[in-house]
Amino acid sequence: MSQNNSTPPSDFIRDIIEEHFRSNRFDGRVATRFPPEPNGYLHIGHAKSVCLNFGIAVQYKGTCNMRMDDTDPVGETQEFVDSILRDVKWLGFGWEDRLYYASDYYNQLYRYAVELIRRGKAYVCSLSADETREYRGNLTEPGRESPYRNHSIEENLDLFERMRAGEFEEGAHVLRARIDMASPNMTMRDPVMYRIKKEPHYRTGSQWCIYPMYDFAHCLSDSIENITHSICTLEFENNRPLYDWYLDALELKSHPQQIEFARLNLSFTILSKRRLIELVEKGYVGGWNDPRMPTLAGMRRRGYTPEAIRNFCDRIGVAKNDSIVDVALLEHCVREDLNEKAPRVMAVLRPLKVIIDNYPEGKEEEFDCPYHPQNAGMGSRKVPFSRVIYIDREDFLEHPPKKFYRLAPGREVRLRYGYFVKCVNVVKDPATGEVREIHCTYDPGTRSGFAPDGRKVEATIHWVSAVHSLPAEVRLYDRLFQTANPLEEGPDITGFLNPKSLEVLRSCRVEPSLVNAAPGSRFQFERVGYFCTDSIDSSGGNLVFNRTVSLRDSWAKILEKAKK
């Protein structure tokens, strides 16, 4: 069983929530939210957050809102919103009618800002961006107060209204919170609340030319939605005092608890949105849904199941340790899920022609092949057999090393679900010495897969009938990066891309049952790996399969050890 639903997840966040139940801090209510900014696609790191926030809501019979944190018009688009909604649904979570946008709160937020000015807790500052930085001081020296800090409330009200009215150029003024320029916490040194951006917003158009900053908008959005637990990642820990400051300054009754956890890092993978955008924009991958991308769209196209991803998120846990999860765990989770669900099928990726000399020309047979070795309920299909078949080149070696027990001259193996065949001749290209085809004889008495005389065979290999099989393209995907921690390698990660992250095989042959394989359907190619039909490029007349993940391969391990 791939799901361990017996024990509900437990972690420090759930501990805090349960403590809140005991102290009745939120009247027994649990309301979370998933607040992505629609400026990119969701990736496996977001999945961790989605599973956490929605998972908590389900577990404690609360709610989890979907909210677009769209407070910066630059880079935010409806396309990203659509992709985010699609991906969260695909992962298996729903928000009913609770889809919200920070941009829907712009009026309310503006009123809150005005209220802060009225309370003497915010002011319009006309320092330039550079000056603001200088005035802010640094990690060891306190900042200096802005010369605009003590302007009158009336003056601030007037200026802020004119900022909104579009009377000033970008950068001319900002609205700042009046907190403490000497705070050891940099985020409390009179943070910017609003900046002027004469940039159209994908939802509000040109209605606004001032936009709220994250710290101001986020806590208030949470408060407006009556969120109880505002879960975010570790880098916002420094911002928590500010989160609380805004809510306290406005004396809001709805005051959520911000809780921070460690974001997901995965070995051999990059999960920085900035880097992912770079990979897409510079063309290192085919797009956000390239099967090599750690995006949910990419993983979906690659053949990952939502169940595997959710299970992965449960297993990695939630804590505050800055950690890097081994990508092998993710791969284990898909294999575990697909092992149960994927029908077995035969495909030959690098065909080697095999002629069965003693099998009558023109004769055909059909073998009944079960779709799953441990689950008869998945049924079976007929697989045609004839005199000429293809096997994988990897399954034949003219000069086999010790532990190789597949086909070799003079050796007998079993064809999966079929006869025993024995290699009697090898035909090579006289010029190159490359093996062109091999000849075998079969034992008609072994149709059951066993020899009447009880003799054993060391290996069973997969095959496909030459005339009956279908041509197919197979895309072998591997890890995008060669190094375990690409981020550690400095600013230019593109030099660490794995040149073999994609290998396209165009002369593959697959068994005929795959002729109408539905887009996105998943299979195990026996002895090779898990594959799915490409949801974009595959069709009945042009089959294209993506490798999700290979099978565990102990033979490859033996080979590697031998190398060393």
Next chain:
RNA sequence: UGGGGCGUCGUCAAGUGGUAAGACACAAGAUUUUGGUUCUUGCAUACGGAGGUUCGAAUCCUCCCGCCCCAGCCA
């Protein structure tokens, strides 16, 4: 050299004073018409380090060391 966090097996991660869960990885073996699956077994005298409190400490105290985050009018 300010502030905020974090340090338990190769990688994640339980543990909250009573004598180190689990998973992945790895290793060995069994079963097997996938060198797959499944199963069995092994894998931290030890919890960043040093002191201290205690009958007893990964858990409490002190000091030290290491790593991460913060000086966007990004989120």
